[in-house]
Amino acid sequence: MPRTGRPITPLVLSDEERATLLRWSRRAKSAQVVAMRAKIILVCAEGASNTDVATALGVHLSTVGKWRRRFLKERLDGLIDEQRPGRPASIALDRIEEVVVATLEQTPRNATHWSRRSMADRSGLSKSTVGRIWREFGLKPHRADTFKLSTDPQFIEKVVDVVGLYHHPPERAVVLCVDEKSQIQALDRSQPVLPMMPGMPERRTHDYHRNGITSLFAAFNIADGSVISELHRQHRATEFKKFLVTIDKTVPAELDVHLICDNYGTHNTPDIRAWLARHPRFHVHFTPTGSSWINQVVRHASRMSAATLTEGGSTVVEGIVPGPVREDRPRLGVRRG
Structure with a gap:
């Protein structure tokens, strides 16, 4: 069978x-x-x-x-396949936890933050192992970000007011973001700058001559990006008032002027308030305390610094900042409607 x-x-x-x-x-x-x-x-x-x-x-x-x-x-x-056991972990979980907790809650004795070397010395692990643990948990002890919380009780109202001007500017009016960039150093290098050549970067001497400091007053037009600017030795209420006069002469008389500025003391003195009262077409909008980021001219000043002031070349200020606005300067383009 x-x-x-x-x-x-x-x-x-x-x-x-x-x-x-x-x-x-x-x-x-x-x-x-x-x-x-x-x-x-x-x-x-x-x-x-x-x-x-x-x-x-x-x-x-x-x-x-x-x-x-x-x-x-x-x-x-x-x-369904089960998870394969694979190679057993070479580092115990409690040691990984020790590195993470120490990184988050402690600081080394002679430094402000942990480095891979200092954490390796503390934990007994290798520097590469410490680096892998930090990458796994997204830890970067060498980096620090800053933040600022406004304590202005009218924070929401002021933000809505300023942002509303950005998105819906009034008709027959110009919106200007105003601020001062102070302590700009006018430096001259002790020797002429050697120009960049193929295979060689631009070179400049390490020493320089100081020619004093200056302050830039700027009013940034949000409609077309044009800037009204003046240079002054100081940035007191007196200089701010002179800058307001310059704005008054530059902006066409038939337009209202909405100024966005911060809470710096020189912007709200009795003399400034009296001047504004005599010029009813000027309307001042203050940003919340500790919220300079909402003022567009601050971003303009930051871009200017990165592009022109960082390198600290010869005749820094004269090369990148226009002189005081003159009567014959072309008037601003204005967004209508």
Whole structure:
């Protein structure tokens, strides 16, 4: 009598299992291994033998037997691979926790922040290991950001007022962001600057001659980006009043003037308030305390510093800041409506 082999345990699927296996088997690109296992179980559920299933799907006979047994024992969960143990961790979790906690809650004795070397000396780990732990947890002890929380009780009202002017400026009016950039040093290098050449950067001497300091008064037009500017030795209320007179002469008389400025003391003295009262077309809008970032002229001054003042070249101020506004200077372009 020929051998019939070991009898095959019938494989019966529920409607829910069949629907799930059909969905898995139709995966076009991802998880193709799981898709093939689902196809094996679906064909087995039709009553086919392991040999017929292996032939129909082009897989090894032992593969069919393995996943048939796994499904009968664990059902759908048996078709999903478990996480492989892999190489055991070389660093205990408590040591990783020690590095993270020390980085967040402590500082080294003779420094303001941890370095990889100092943390390695403290923890007994290598510098590369400390670096990997910091990268994993997103820690950068060498970096520090600054922030400022305004304590102005009218913070929301002032922000809405200023931002409203930016988005919806009044008709027949010009909106100017006003501020002073003080303590600008006028420096001359002790020797002429050597120009840049192929393969060689521009070179300048390390020493310089001081020619005093100056203050830049600027009014930035949010409509067209033009700037009214003046240079003064100081930035007192007296100089600010002179700058207001310059603005008054520059802006066409038929337009109102909305000034956005910060809470610096020289902007709100009795003399300034009296001048504004005599010029009713001027309207002053103060930014919230500690919120200079909302004033567009601050961004303009920052861009100017990065582009022209950082290198500290010869005749710094004269080269990049226009002189006082003259009567014959072209009038500002104004956004209407």
